[in-house]
Every structure is written in structure tokens, then in C-alpha cells.
Amino acid sequence: MTAREMTRPKSDFDALKQDLRSVYGGDPWHGSSITTVLAGVDAKTAARRSIPKGHTIWELVLHMTSWTREVTSRVRGSPPKSPEDWPVPKSDGGESAWRAAKEDLGTAQKELERAVDALKPKDLLRWIGDQRDPMLGTGQTVGTIIRGLMQHHTYHEGQIAILKRAAEKGKQATRTDK
Template sequence: MVNLVDELSKAYNGDTWHGSNVLSLIQAANPQKVFTHPIPNAHSIAELVLHLTAWTEEVIDRIEGQIAKEPSRGDWPLPIEKTEEEWYRLVEDFRLVNEKLIRLITDLTPADWSSAVKDQRNRELGTGVDNSQLINGLIQHHAYHAGQIALLLKF
């Protein structure tokens, strides 16, 4: 069986097969460019980081037994300010929430991994799955948005 703790750790800050992990990409971003939209109608790097943070927080809530919902920050929260200090706060929030989730799932038992997330299946919200499917989905989510961030870093 795949070790999902290890896979999440890789997607977040490890040696990924698909390219750079999401944290290294975020840390490579120029703080003066992260709030810009170099691709019309696309999200900025800062917006992507906020989105990733919001959904990681929501996954923590679900693992802890709360009913599945849209993240409390919203699906696509917007930066409060567009400053270098705000950027560093966003990066730190992303780092802290991922490290919290990794610590949390490190202690899951086999029965915990197969426990269902509360709610009926809703593909858009990622509900109606067990905890292993939930974490696997977050790993895919991190990889997907890491690709977007990598593309935006080229501008």
C-alpha cells in the first residue's frame, strides 16, 4: 500500500516525480510579482497559495471529524494586502497548515484511514470518500496547482 503520509510530504516539500514540490515553487516566487496576473483571467500565485491553504485547512477539519464543507476561508480567498509582508505571511500560513496536517495523519491507524468523511458524495467538494482518498485527493490538488505556479513563475 502507498504511504500517503510520505506522498503528501513529497508533494508539499519533498522529492516529487513530476517536478518541483509546491513549497519550493512558492518560496522561489518574487514577492513583488506574486499578486500580479500575467495570464489574463488566471489566478495569481498569491491566490493559488491562499486556495491551497484553505483546502488544506478543510482537509484537517474533515480528518478531525467535522462535516465536509467549502473551506471556512472560501474556495478562492483573496489577499488582504498586496505587500511583501503579506506574501511572507501567506507562505508561512501554507507551511504551518501542511506541517500540521502531516503531523495529524502520521498518527492515523489503519481503521482511521478507511473511515469515511462525513457527507454524501459530491465530486466538486471532494466529499463521500474515506480519509485515504481525501489525502490522495489533496496530494493531486497540490501537484495540479504546483504546475500552475511553475508556469506563472516563468512570467
């Protein structure tokens, strides 16, 4: 049996669960996973604001964690609420705080995976919220918000990759300027 056959999902529901894991720490179709992109990012780079009024890598990680927790809550049947959308890092910006932020995203991801694993395929069609509110992400099915979170994370992962690359280029320029 080939590796491809061993990982071939047996249903759309299995594919959804596989994709959820892949986007975070596997081998997603689009390229690198979140954990791959975050690898090698130190606290200084994570806290660097490369674009005026733009978000830092650290802020993006906290934002992704916040929405992962909110989607997990909704998957488990809790009523939708507005998460702390753009939390501000509440630390000195040191390596241990940055490591804790990344670990918190990993913990939130594992909680979501467990919540999705507990679902039955028919649960993906359960509605969350009666009214469509794009800012709150309501008026959608459970399956839609899970896929939406993967899209959300992939979008922000791309931003992180660009910010990481810009920081690396900045370090190289600084080294050659001396």
C-alpha cells in the same frame, strides 16, 4: 544502507505519509515540490495576473491553504464544510504579507501532517460525508481525500510553475527591450 533503503516505506500507509510530505517540501516523483516552486517568487510576481481572469500565484497559495485546512479538519473527524475556496489576498501586497501567506501554507501543511500521523491505517477507510458531492469533495474516504489533496496541490503547483516562468520571461523581455 543506501539512502533509498532508509526512506523506503514499510507500508502503504507509511508511503502515503511520505508522499504527503514529499509533495510539499521533499523530492516528489513528479519533479519539484511546492516549496521549491515557490522559492524565489517575490510579492510582485505572486500578485501578477498573467492571464486575464486567471488566478495569481498568491491566490493559488491561499486556495491551497484553504483546502489543506479543510482536509485537516475532515481527517480529524469534523463534518465537511465548504472552505473559502478562492480567498482574496487581504493585504497591501507587500513582501511581508506574501511571506506570511507562504508561511500560512507551511503551517497548514504541518497541521495536516500531524493529523495524518495521528491516524491508524484503518482510519483511511472512514467515510467523509454520506453523499458524493464533487464540488465539496464528500462521499469519499479519508485516504481518498488525502491523496486527492496531493493531486490538487500538484495541479496547482504546475500552474504556479508556469506563472512563475511567464513572469521570469516577462522580466527578461522587459530588460532586453530597454
